[in-house]
Amino acid sequence: MNEAGHRGVLRGQGLRCTPARLRVLALLSASARHLSVGEACSRLGQAGKSLHTTTVYRTLETLTAAGLTHAVPGPGPIRYGITGEPHHHTVCQRCGYVAALATEHLSEAVDRIQELTGLRPDARGALLLYGRCTDCSV
Numbered sequence: 200m201n202e203a204g205h206r207g208v209l210r211g212q213g214l215r216c217t218p219a220r221l222r223v224l225a226l227l228s229a230s231a232r233h234l235s236v237g238e239a240c241s242r243l244g245q246a247g248k249s250l251h252t253t254t255v256y257r258t259l260e261t262l263t264a265a266g267l268t269h270a271v272p273g274p275g276p277i278r279y280g281i282t283g284e285p286h287h288h289t290v291c292q293r294c295g296y297v298a299a300l301a302t303e304h305l306s307e308a309v310d311r312i313q314e315l316t317g318l319r320p321d322a323r324g325a326l327l328l329y330g331r332c333t334d335c336s337v
């Protein structure tokens with residue numbers, strides 16, 4: 200999604216389009232991985248768009264409360280991702296790396312979980328799979 204799209208989703212949630220919110224949304228939509236506050240700060244700094252850590256933290260709290268981003272708990276700091284295409288998450292138990300996993304690849308597993316447990320997983324993606332990422336399994 201581009202900046203105009205991000206302005207639209209912010210307004211749709213009754214939020215002002217502050218530069219910090221737009222920068223954080225742009226960063227998370229361009230990132231293949233979910234980012235912690237610290238990771239987001241260093242990437243913004245590298246891109247010459249640095250924001251204070253407190254600002255990034257508050258921005259992510261606001262965006263998450265509005266449902267535009269979401270938080271994934273794991274070892275280490277919470278990671279944040281953009282809320283768009285439905286996805287599940289994989290979490291590395293060692294380094295905390297969080298990746299998105301398209302729900303379409305796991306619809307059979309989700310159906311089976313419901314069959315076995317009665318739990319109806321969230322259609323937007325509710326699975327949290329723990330393991331070791333490629334960097335940590337060597």
Ligand SMILES: [Zn+2]
Nearest residue numbers: 280286288299
């Ligand atoms: Zn996610």
Ligand SMILES: [Zn+2]
Nearest residue numbers: 291294332335
């Ligand atoms: Zn790892």
